[in-house]
Amino acid sequence: MTGKDNRKTFHIQTFGCQMNVRDSETLAGMLEELGFAESKNKREADVAVINTCSVRENADQKFFGTLGQLKKIKEERPDFVVAVCGCMMQQQHIVDTLKEKYPWVDLIFGTHNIHEFPRLLTNVISERKKIVDIWDNSEDIIEGLPSKREFPFKAYVNIMYGCNNFCTYCIVPYTRGRERSRRPEEIINEIRNLAASGVKEVMLLGQNVNSYGVGCDFNTDFADLIGQINEIEGIERIRFTTSHPKDLSDKLIEAFRTCEKLCPSIHLPVQSGSTAVLRRMNRKYTKEEYLDLVGKLKAAVPDIAITTDIIVGFPGETDEDFNDTLDLVERVRFDSAFTFLYSIRKGTPAEKYKDQVPEAVKHERFNRLVELQNKISAEINKACEGKVFPVLVEGPSKTNPKNYSGRTETGKLVHFRGSPDLIGQIVPVRITEGKTFALFGERVEE
Ligand code: SAH
Ligand code: SF4
Ligand code: F3S
Numbered sequence: 001m002t003g004k005d006n007r008k009t010f011h012i013q014t015f016g017c018q019m020n021v022r023d024s025e026t027l028a029g030m031l032e033e034l035g036f037a038e039s040k041n042k043r044e045a046d047v048a049v050i051n052t053c054s055v056r057e058n059a060d061q062k063f064f065g066t067l068g069q070l071k072k073i074k075e076e077r078p079d080f081v082v083a084v085c086g087c088m089m090q091q092q093h094i095v096d097t098l099k100e101k102y103p104w105v106d107l108i109f110g111t112h113n114i115h116e117f118p119r120l121l122t123n124v125i126s127e128r129k130k131i132v133d134i135w136d137n138s139e140d141i142i143e144g145l146p147s148k149r150e151f152p153f154k155a156y157v158n159i160m161y162g163c164n165n166f167c168t169y170c171i172v173p174y175t176r177g178r179e180r181s182r183r184p185e186e187i188i189n190e191i192r193n194l195a196a197s198g199v200k201e202v203m204l205l206g207q208n209v210n211s212y213g214v215g216c217d218f219n220t221d222f223a224d225l226i227g228q229i230n231e232i233e234g235i236e237r238i239r240f241t242t243s244h245p246k247d248l249s250d251k252l253i254e255a256f257r258t259c260e261k262l263c264p265s266i267h268l269p270v271q272s273g274s275t276a277v278l279r280r281m282n283r284k285y286t287k288e289e290y291l292d293l294v295g296k297l298k299a300a301v302p303d304i305a306i307t308t309d310i311i312v313g314f315p316g317e318t319d320e321d322f323n324d325t326l327d328l329v330e331r332v333r334f335d336s337a338f339t340f341l342y343s344i345r346k347g348t349p350a351e352k353y354k355d356q357v358p359e360a361v362k363h364e365r366f367n368r369l370v371e372l373q374n375k376i377s378a379e380i381n382k383a384c385e386g387k388v389f390p391v392l393v394e395g396p397s398k399t400n401p402k403n404y405s406g407r408t409e410t411g412k413l414v415h416f417r418g419s420p421d422l423i424g425q426i427v428p429v430r431i432t433e434g435k436t437f438a439l440f441g442e443r444v445e446e
Contacts, residue, residue, distance in 0.1 A: 016053025
């Protein structure tokens, strides 16, 4: 099947974090260079790509559910090409299952050889053969790959890849390999080009951006990099994710004060409020150290928004440990938190931990935590009422088509009456109502 202009079409479905979203932009860019056009509907596409995540069990299940749907299309149209990639493919047991139970999948590749995708796909199509090509690791960073970005006014920019932290629950160091940083001049060049094409906001990506440049042959650390980006004309907002608390430097905290484009917000995953659990997670900080860090951030940047990730029911988590988490949440008062039920990941150290927490206990704790955090988020957002914030307008609201939505500097979602000409602009909006997950407001004429 072909698109309106007779080009063949592709559809990409992306699971997981911003790393995968960014990789999918690269895959889409490569497909366009090969002459494909994007299709919004995988039923009609000639090539379907699934970019997978393996961070929790339910991510794996979603992938296999999606594959089930694709099988039906494949049966109706044998020329339909199914390609799967991403973090799940870096695990041998997944690839074995695919080979055995899903032999109709045409192309399997991993996170380390994305740049090979055009060649692999061309071979699959021209030779009508199945290809499985997974690399165990990669030292190199391939620069200059094409991309098709979602928004013309804001962009994800990788600054580093991989992770060396080996938190005991986490699969990412196994699926994404060792930490490696892009050269500062490559990053700066990319952001200059983005700015020239109209991008106002960059989100710097890495599993642990605070260790940017560690062990590299250049002398730029993360705070220096932000300082350089702050100088780029056209860029108005700098954000980053994710920050590991153990590596957050005073120099970075200082950068919040000296770099006016650095948004006053930080995603600082705590994972647990119990020092004993943190130790077993291999997080390398205590509850008190985390609270101290938050104290320093709030002292330096009074209006900073702090968000976090929390895992509930890590092996061995007692009621007392969990109460420490609730206590920490109350003391920090996060703007919002992603809360997760601990999920066993094959090949991680915690898989072998004996004292797994019963499902019912995990769920009960999870609900209590969510309730507490929602109450805090609602209170913080309510306190925004009456204030005016600059909002970068993203487009029509997903929930109410009469509204437009955008983000404050602190990353909060704001809905307000707008118009299409505002998309990509930063406009002042007065908040009229602050709810748990979003703010509502009205535009203030400048
Ligand atoms: N590099 C980021 C996190 C990447 S994974 C960081 O270190 O902060 C995103 C989040 O998924 C983690 O912060 C953690 O809260 C959650 N997560 C990772 N592995 C998990 C598991 N096995 N079970 C439940 N949640 C998990
Ligand atoms: Fe996973 Fe920990 Fe690395 Fe984050 S820092 S990706 S949680 S191992
Ligand atoms: Fe998932 Fe891989 Fe990101 S496991 S969370 S897509 S790095």
